[in-house]
Amino acid sequence: MTQTWLWIGVISMALGSVFFGFGAHNAKNERWKILYTLNFFICLIAAGLYLAMALGLGVNIINGRPTYWVRFLTWFCSTPLLLPVSSFFRKNEFIYYR
Numbered sequence: 001m002t003q004t005w006l007w008i009g010v011i012s013m014a015l016g017s018v019f020f021g022f023g024a025h026n027a028k029n030e031r032w033k034i035l036y037t038l039n040f041f042i043c044l045i046a047a048g049l050y051l052a053m054a055l056g057l058g059v060n061i062i063n064g065r066p067t068y069w070v071r072f073l074t075w076f077c078s079t080p081l082l083l084p085v086s087s088f089f090r091k092n093e094f095i096y097y098r
Contacts, residue, residue, distance in 0.1 A: 002066075006054035013047035031088065038085050042078045049074040 012024035017040055049070050051059050058070030 003054060003089050006050055008085055009050040010047055013043045016043035017047055035085060035088050038081050042081050042085070045077045045081075048073055049077075 020040035020043055024033050024040055027033035027036055049058070052070050053068050058073070059066050059068050061067070076094050
């Protein structure tokens with residue numbers, strides 16, 4: 001059952017990467033291009049590392065239970081990219097309810 005969820009994660013993150021890649025290509029201005037590009041790389045990193053987990057890489061058996069240490073690598077690589085993404089929404093250009 002775990003493998004099924006890992007493959008769902010791979011497919012979902014790959015589709016997210018495609019979506020954000022097209023968004024970056026068709027962005028209306030430079031700020032949106034940066035935002036879409038950051039999200040593209042977040043999803044791309046997650047898709048690649050979830051693929052590694054789905055293929056059985058990056059897992060150790062500890063006390064009889066599988067431990068996916070690649071998940072922590074995913075967090076280590078993508079969390080720094082989430083910080084500038086969240087800061088983009090604090091700017092006035094992204095607020096449309098004026």
